[in-house]
Amino acid sequence: MELPVVKPSLVTLAGDFFTTYRFSIGPVLGSGMSGEVVLATSLLSSKHKRAVKILSLLTADGGARNKKLFDREVSILRGLSHPHVIKHSISVRCPEYLAICTHYCPNGTLTSKLDTMTPELCNKYFIQLTCAVRYLNDIQRIIHCDIKPDNIFINENNDPVLGDFGISMSTFGGTKRYRAPELKCRMFVDPCKVDVYSLGVVLWCMMFQSKPTSDTVYECLDDVDMLMAAPEPQGWCLANSSLQKPVTLCWISLF
Template sequence: MASDMESDIALHLKADYFDFFDLSIEKIIGSGSTGDVVLAVHNTYPDINRAVKRFSLKEEDLQKRNISLERVKKLFYHEVEMVRDLDHPNIVRRSNGIVCPGYLAIAMDYCPLGTLVDHLKKMTSERIDKFFPGVVAGVEYLHSLRIVHGDIKLQNIFINADNEAVLGDFGVSFKMPENVQGVKSVGSTMGYFAPEVLKKKPSVDPFKCDSYAVGVVLRCLVKRRRPGYTSDYMEEIRSTKMEDKFRYFLERLLCRDPCKRSTMSEVQRSLIEFTPDRYTLELSRKRCLEDISNSSMPQQKKPTHKRSASSSS
């Protein structure tokens, strides 16, 4: 019998989820420790599709994946509880938990353009300008709710139909209590661990660990390759030719000292200064002010103005 909490956060069906909603499994699009992620398409209306993460409850599947039934259920309800109230354009949308015979499932919007891994080899500066602010916005939204993602990586950043980056997979995410400042450890993928985690510090700031992982993602986009097995990318950044704006963010996100490492709010504020539209707007405003200033000046130029112009050139 399901507990009240479990009944509240998940839809309980006596029938198979796919049969109940007239869906067919088109293909497997991912796989994890608890089961597969499949693309489900409506049989009558093929434009309706969902990505469905299945948590198998069958004994043979549990043995094959070396995981207990209790552990699977705990992971499922934890993830559903994490995502059910999230609402942000850079977070995977419409996530619903389903309990049915033989398995548990989380159904969510399907992102047809894959993950950042699929775009890595053809990454350009323009595409980084498109994807990176979305990643930052999604993580900053989580942090504003005191939610730590805990596993930010290329594979967990999806590209939706609008070619926007959206963050998914909240299996190890958690909410930090207001009166707690640090945790023992955070992160689950090698190459994305913050230096303080690998040094096994007694307490780490999980939000700064998320920031570091975002920095690793940006490094991967700039270098067009997956992360290395290291916790120190600073030397690589110094020796790599890249645009100043990317170096600016990498130096602040991959800083070894978590106290000096940028928060997502700080990065988001800085991004405004590097947005091309903002630059164009400021340039236009500056030129308008110059035109107004020039039109209001007397025909005979003052010597002081000449000195000012030459000193600013």
């Protein structure tokens, strides 16, 4: 059986996803608290590949937590359509696990590109990612909550694609060094600004070709020498919009 090209995009199987849809299970592409992602290659055509997140149902709680994560992520992915947001193919309930199948981006994650990042590529990626975040926040009213280089994939056209919506809409989720500082105080936070702050940290990573070295990346704004070394216009965006101290985050005016 081949993957359906039309709805339903959520099905229940009596057997195994990979056997039913004739996929071989390749290497693990990544893992996190919401599941493991593996490469699936079609047995009918080796050029047809997908990324499949697997959430086990054989857990101590009987899969209850993973069922909630699965339902939330699937409900979000099914309604999204943007060139820089991961494309959902199909999601499947199997007897022992749940599977979320998305398009596969063959050029790795943004993390793998940091060492060779150029100012031109940084500018391109940042604009494309900002478009994706604006689409999610302003049009879909969805908060990603975990924007970071490991969750940004590079597709076959060398464009960034934002993926992994496993903790989307969870205000207090996210990876520590990419989280807005307001969240530490449990104070009122505009959810959209949480994503904007994380996007600012990603900009910092691309500009300085490194993952953040501190939980308070916004303090780099106090380092005049660092900002002077930053290329324009990215340096201006970093200083004026993205990484502001608590609670003064604002949208980036690039449009």
